[in-house]
Amino acid sequence: MAMRAAARRRGWLAAALWVALGVLAAMAGARHGVRLDLTADGRHGIAPETRALIDAIDDPVEALAFVPSDAPPPFDRVVRALQDLLEDYARASGGKLRVTVRADGGADASPADRHALRAEALGLGLKPVDLQAWEADRRIVRRAYLGVVLLHGDHRVVVPGGERPEDLPHAMTRGLRDVLDGRHRPLVGVAHGHGEPALVDSPVAALLRTGADLEAVEIGVDPLPARLDALLIVAPRRPFDARACYVIDQFVMQGRAVVMLLDTVERAPSFPDVLVPVGTGLEPLLGGYGVRVSPDRLALDRAHAGPAVVGRDPAGRTLTVDHPLHLVTGVLADHPVTRGLRRLVMPLAAPIDAREAAARGATVTPLVRGESTAVARRGLRRFDPRAARDPVPADEESGPIDLAVAIEGRLTSAFADRTIPGDSLPGARTVASVPARLVIAGSGARFLAAQADALLFLQNAVDWAVDDASLSGLRGRSAEDPPLAPVSARGRAAIKVANIAAPLVLCAVVGLWRRRRRRARDR
Amino acid sequence: MRALAVARRELRGALDQPLAYVLVGAFAALSAAFFFVLAPFFAEARTTLRPFFEFAPFALTLFAPALAMRTLAEEARGGGLDLLLSWPLDPGVVVAGKFLGAWGVLGLALLCTAGLPITVSALGPLDWGPVLAGYLGLFLYGGACLAIGVFASAMSSHQVVAFIGGFTACFALYLAGRAQVVLPAGLASIAHAIGFEARVTGFARGVVDTGDVAFFVAVMVGALGLAREAVDARRWR
Numbered sequence: 001m002a003m004r005a006a007a008r009r010r011g012w013l014a015a016a017l018w019v020a021l022g023v024l025a026a027m028a029g030a031r032h033g034v035r036l037d038l039t040a041d042g043r044h045g046i047a048p049e050t051r052a053l054i055d056a057i058d059d060p061v062e063a064l065a066f067v068p069s070d071a072p073p074p075f076d077r078v079v080r081a082l083q084d085l086l087e088d089y090a091r092a093s094g095g096k097l098r099v100t101v102r103a104d105g106g107a108d109a110s111p112a113d114r115h116a117l118r119a120e121a122l123g124l125g126l127k128p129v130d131l132q133a134w135e136a137d138r139r140i141v142r143r144a145y146l147g148v149v150l151l152h153g154d155h156r157v158v159v160p161g162g163e164r165p166e167d168l169p170h171a172m173t174r175g176l177r178d179v180l181d182g183r184h185r186p187l188v189g190v191a192h193g194h195g196e197p198a199l200v201d202s203p204v205a206a207l208l209r210t211g212a213d214l215e216a217v218e219i220g221v222d223p224l225p226a227r228l229d230a231l232l233i234v235a236p237r238r239p240f241d242a243r244a245c246y247v248i249d250q251f252v253m254q255g256r257a258v259v260m261l262l263d264t265v266e267r268a269p270s271f272p273d274v275l276v277p278v279g280t281g282l283e284p285l286l287g288g289y290g291v292r293v294s295p296d297r298l299a300l301d302r303a304h305a306g307p308a309v310v311g312r313d314p315a316g317r318t319l320t321v322d323h324p325l326h327l328v329t330g331v332l333a334d335h336p337v338t339r340g341l342r343r344l345v346m347p348l349a350a351p352i353d354a355r356e357a358a359a360r361g362a363t364v365t366p367l368v369r370g371e372s373t374a375v376a377r378r379g380l381r382r383f384d385p386r387a388a389r390d391p392v393p394a395d396e397e398s399g400p401i402d403l404a405v406a407i408e409g410r411l412t413s414a415f416a417d418r419t420i421p422g423d424s425l426p427g428a429r430t431v432a433s434v435p436a437r438l439v440i441a442g443s444g445a446r447f448l449a450a451q452a453d454a455l456l457f458l459q460n461a462v463d464w465a466v467d468d469a470s471l472s473g474l475r476g477r478s479a480e481d482p483p484l485a486p487v488s489a490r491g492r493a494a495i496k497v498a499n500i501a502a503p504l505v506l507c508a509v510v511g512l513w514r515r516r517r518r519r520a521r522d523r
Numbered sequence: 524m525r526a527l528a529v530a531r532r533e534l535r536g537a538l539d540q541p542l543a544y545v546l547v548g549a550f551a552a553l554s555a556a557f558f559f560v561l562a563p564f565f566a567e568a569r570t571t572l573r574p575f576f577e578f579a580p581f582a583l584t585l586f587a588p589a590l591a592m593r594t595l596a597e598e599a600r601g602g603g604l605d606l607l608l609s610w611p612l613d614p615g616v617v618v619a620g621k622f623l624g625a626w627g628v629l630g631l632a633l634l635c636t637a638g639l640p641i642t643v644s645a646l647g648p649l650d651w652g653p654v655l656a657g658y659l660g661l662f663l664y665g666g667a668c669l670a671i672g673v674f675a676s677a678m679s680s681h682q683v684v685a686f687i688g689g690f691t692a693c694f695a696l697y698l699a700g701r702a703q704v705v706l707p708a709g710l711a712s713i714a715h716a717i718g719f720e721a722r723v724t725g726f727a728r729g730v731v732d733t734g735d736v737a738f739f740v741a742v743m744v745g746a747l748g749l750a751r752e753a754v755d756a757r758r759w760r
């Protein structure tokens with residue numbers, strides 16, 4: 001009896017020791033851990049651009065990381081990635097980057113601690129984020145601070161945490177560069193008032209803000225604010241009038257940059273199979289620079305059709321089909337705007353012709369071009385895939401179909417030989433004072449909605465527009481995985497059946513073979 | 524060496540039973556069905572195995588306890604365990620051998636899903652680094668679930684009870700990371716630390732963090748240690 005009790009006590013002790021051993025092993029692994037990046041392009045390691053910056057640190061840089069203690073998804077991934085990243089950078093810097101983590105203590109933090117942290121974060125310029133969480137069976141919104149403040153001498157740079165861990169290497173590297181160089185953060189005006197999507201309040205803005213501040217601007221009679229470094233025009237639905245075009249023109253003449261993602265058609269809200277034209281009013285402005293975004297032709301590619309939403313099934317799930325008007329593009333230029341991108345889906349895209357701009361001396365780079373099988377179809381007003389399936393030689397033109405271009409040069413004013421609508425703006429110019437930059441894409445709202453890579457395109461375009469594209473290669477590291485080769489419907493069905501059935505058949509065959517062998521052995 | 528001999532016997536024994544084939548076939552077929560039918564693989568049209576690596580941990584949460592339930596419970600019920608313990612073997616050797624044998628079957632199950640990366644690589648340029656890291660993550664994750672299942676099997680002589688116990692524990696640990704948003708701050712940090720899901724996602728991205736590897740190894744060591752003590756306690760009953 002006594003032996004049994006002693007054995008039981010020993011058993012409990014041994015069990016506790018085993019658990020303690022496990023906990024110690026986990027703690028040791030976490031404390032002295034290393035991370036191995038097995039991706040082909042080393043996208044989770046320290047990029048060469050970042051390493052060069054870290055090596056260039058002379059006086060120590062202070063990094064104050066503000067993190068919520070119990071962040072819910074998706075912020076929990078950002079918190080972990082941010083801490084890992086800072087740990088890696090600090091280790092690589094050999095002590096020249098000093099990291100201090102300010103965790104907020106979560107919901108259990110005392111009001112005094114919370115207030116002190118808020119005052120410190122706001123004082124350093126870090127804006128709060130709203131985290132949605134559950135508390136006492138209710139969904140609550142908790143205000144928290146997530147980001148890094150970099151301090152170097154008199155310079156201070158704020159790097160917001162964002163919502164995607166994959167954006168952090170670019171944002172942190174950029175912050176590091178800016179704090180070392182003492183650069184100011186660029187300000188990008190986002191046009192509104194012409195039916196554009198509310199970009200400044202959208203998740204897209206959170207991505208763009210990792211590289212620049214955004215400000216909604218209404219383009220009217222007065223000149224655009226001088227503090228703007230670039231202007232972003234995305235999918236306007238109502239036309240800009242001549243005066244607004246003149247205001248944009250004079251912005252360009254000051255050597256500033258404009259990024260335009262333009263739709264020339266949209267699906268009618270009540271009749272989604274009908275395509276209705278969208279007049280942007282920007283045609284004369286662009287025409288003045290030698291660029292034509294075709295208002296009556298759409299690019300289509302029957303051999304490289306991309307996914308398009310055509311409706312919903314009775315269960316509410318979206319139904320997609322491969323649609324020639326959502327063409328998968330082939331050639332992407334080696335340019336800062338397209339760096340790291342492989343292919344893009346361009347829905348309802350208008351072909352762009354910038355040959356005249358090139359003839360006038362501007363540097364024109366076709367960024368996105370259709371495959372050799374792409375054609376420009378005139379007068380297509382139905383979205384139904386069947387309408388685009390059969391070739392209509394009389395209405396189709398083949399040849400290189402450019403769907404997005406980058407233009408750089410000392411452009412001549414579109415109003416140089418035209419009547420200025422209203423009063424001339426102070427300091428008006430007919431030739432750009434310094435080379436201006438334009439990025440023009442023939443697809444807007446649906447392009448951004450079609451793929452995550454379109455956001456990278458937009459981020460890179462904004463970087464290039466504000467002359468800050470040296471780190472765009474870092475963004476490419478977070479680009480989507482490469483696209484699949486096109487597979488026919490029959491091929492897809494065969495792949496599904498083969499992959500599901502093969503393991504079952506394999507297990508059955510091996511099981512039966514072993515059974516027969518066993519029986520033969522037993523006999 | 525003795526543990527390996529027990530493992531070989533266990534693996535051979537498992538492959539003589541139809542249950543292993545049913546489980547391995549079902550796991551591989553379900554994974555393929557999820558990847559190609561339920562996940563929008565062809566709609567997304569990207570050369571990645573990430574949907575599989577997101578689904579497989581959940582499937583393993585079910586599959587590993589099912590594989591482990593018979594390891595010790597069946598032996599105990601049939602009297603085989605008492606016979607085994609009458610040999611000059613440490614109970615730890617028996618437990619480790621049983622675990623390694625079952626881990627081998629789990630490895631075969633993962634091998635049966637090799638058709639997925641092969642198919643995807645035939646359709647586009649696949650980055651094999653994250654694939655290998657993802658499989659390593661699944662193997663370790665499956666091992667941790669299996670060790671918990673072995674412990675549950677050591678605690679009961681009924682396979683069904685062992686399965687339910689193992690599955691409940693694995694599922695709770697799988698969801699622990701997600702539960703942190705509904706827990707008080709003190710418990711939330713513990714839930715975050717012991718959650719399985721967050722640990723395994725890093726592997727799928729192509730990152731092998733030795734902290735995560737150590738975590739899964741630690742779970743295996745802890746669970747198998749407890750299983751050893753549970754088996755050892757049988758000697759005194």
